[in-house]
Amino acid sequence: MDDSAERPAKPRKTSWKKDPEAVKENILAIATEEFAAHGLAGANINEIANKTSTSKRMIYYYFGDKEGLYCAVLERVYASLRHGEDLLDVADLDPVPALQRLIEATFDAHVNAPHFIRLVMIENIHNADYLRKSDIVPKLNRSIIDKLEDVCARGKAEGTFRKGTDPLELHWLISSISFYNVSNRHTFSTSFGKKLFSKAHQAVLKQRVVDMILTAAIIDHEPTAWN
Known part of the structure; x- marks a missing residue:
């Protein structure tokens, strides 16, 4: 029996549509912790995305790439x-x-x-x-x-x-x-x-x-x- 229907659907991260500035601030706050803890090389974009209220795609949309995000954090x-x-x-x-x-x-x-x-x-x-x-x-x-x-x-x-x-x-x-x-x-x-x-x-x-x-x-x- 496929029990996938019984599992609650994972909430979609759509808040960026409502308040993009808040989402960018959320990304920067999480990224600050990650870069401070692991450095530029050690920080992981996937990990940052998982801890934010948005997606990896939106991180790239706002900041271009990992280095762009790091510069914004600085x-x-x-x-x-x-x-x-x-x-x-x-x-x-x-x-x-x-x-x-x-x-x-x-x-x-x-x-x-x-x-x-x-x-x-x-x-x-x-x-x-x-x-x-x-x-x-x-x-x-x-x-x-x-x-x-x-x-x-x-x-x-x-x-x-x-x-x-x-x-x-x-x-x-x-x-x-x-x-x-x-x-x-x-x-x-x-x-x-x-x-x-x-x-x-x-x-x-x-x-x-x-x-x-x-x-x-x-x-x-x-x-x-x-x-």
């Missing part, structure tokens, strides 16, 4: 990180608290974006070949430099910032420490224990980062004492 994670920075309004703050706020926000943004960290690590393995194809990411990245340029200019004008303080160098310093805190968490904690990665100690480390950057940029800054 742009999405950069946009998410930079959007949070764009929401920071530091123009009305004095230069020192403005810089402190940007440092803290960058540190927290990296902690809260492990997929971003993993994807940037993967893209560095590819020598940024795919990121280089993006016309969007350079524009996204410009916003944080603009904020730092404004803060540095105001700080130098009022005599609180050192004359040689460079916005791009500041961004490199802030980002490098914030990135390492997440990218090397597993290897560091395996080698030295998990003490630094408790919620309480992450707050301490964030203050240390603030002190390091402010000491480098600001004349006569007194860092928080080590107890």
